[in-house]
Amino acid sequence: MNKQAKILAVIVTYNPEIGHLKSFLEELSKQIDLVLIYDNNSLNFKDIASIxxxxxxxxxxxxxxxxLPTHYNAAIQYGLENGFDNLLILDQDSTFDKHFLDEYRKHLDExxxxxxxFLVHNxxxxxEKYPTKTKNTCDYVKRSINSGTLIYLHKLPNDIxxxxxxxxxxxxxxxxxxxNKFRLKTLRINSAKLHISLGNISRIGPFFLYNYSPFRLEKQTRDRVIFLRKHPISAFSLWLFLFTIFCDTKAILFERERLRKIKAIVKGFKEGLFFRTSSRQHP
Known part of the structure; x- marks a missing residue:
């Protein structure tokens, strides 16, 4: 177990729930060398700053x-320049079990x-319907969500x-x-449980609705179109394309603010389709 590794955490906030953020930071700061918070012009920033x-x-x-990406890259740069070994990415609304970081530290020398x-939905x-299943203590995986990802900074190629x-x-x-293109290994620690929320989930018949805001739907659609333009040919891209159509159809048919959400999806699609990607493209 590597107890000496310096861990930097980064959280990007946008209109967070103040009580949860406060208690989360109180616990996190006891277990992490430094926490960077990047706030994205929250309406309640005065409340955040008052903590x-x-x-x-x-x-x-x-x-x-x-x-998110601009702030994540800023945190990477800060970590590299200030001698941190690892960067832990967390969301403002995620929570983890008491021994979450202890379980991670068991693998920092590997x-x-x-x-x-290991993701658990709130x-x-x-x-119950879509649990993450495994019988192993650890599993190699090809991808995960941002929150809970710990990056070994000394193994981060300059091109990533x-x-x-x-x-x-x-x-x-x-x-x-x-x-994955660099053949870098990612290990899921199944004893390190992270509790996450996906929108404001409700259910109608056999369907789960995420009930994202029109703003979130616009940005989500925009990003997925850009992603599919960048990675057009893969099994995952095909799945993402079909999943997006399925979720957007459910939102339009069953969720509130249908007209606003239709306009948001159309706007996001246009933004993503005509977006001029940057000249700096990673492998």
Whole structure:
């Protein structure tokens, strides 16, 4: 077990629930060397700033909502420049079990690029229907979500960064595609459980609805189109394309604010289709 490894954590916030964020940071700051918070112009930033942070919590405020990748890359750069061994990415609304980081530390001396968590959905109905299943203590995986991903910074190639053409969706998928092309190993630690929320899940008949806001749907659609333009030929891209059609159809048919959501999906599709991708493309 490597107890000496310096771990930097990064959380990007946008209109977070203050009570949860406060308690989460209180617990996290006891287990991490430094926590970077990048706020994306939250409406409740004054409430965030009023939290009595520990000395190892630093908050940065952005005048605009920059999404996720820009801040993740800033955290990578900070970690590399300040002697950190690992970067742990977390969401503002995720929670982990008490021994989550202890389970990660058992593997910090091993030959991996990333450690990722065992995901448990906060919605019991959804978790019962779509649980993550395994009988192993650890599993090699090709991808995971952003939250809970721990990157071994000393194994991060200069050509791998988060794609700043994306805003919030597919950021994780694109990152792991880059890692897989370099044949870098990702290990899921099944004893490190991360509790996550997907939108505001409800159920109608056999269907689960995510009930994302029109803004989130717009950015989600935009990012998925950009991702599919960048990675057009793969089994995962085909799955993502079909899954997106399925989810958008459910949102249009069954969720509230249908007209606004139709407009958001159409707008996001146009933005993604005509977006001029940056000249700097990672392998």
């Amino acid at each position: 009595q942070f520990s000395q190892n919590v630093i908050i940065h405020s952005s005048p605009i909502n920059k999404g 030959d991996f690029f990333c450690l990722v968590p 919605n019991n109905d959804y978790e 960064r988060f794609d700043e053409d994306l805003f919030i969706d597919c950021v994780d998928f694109d990152f792991f595609i880059q890692a």
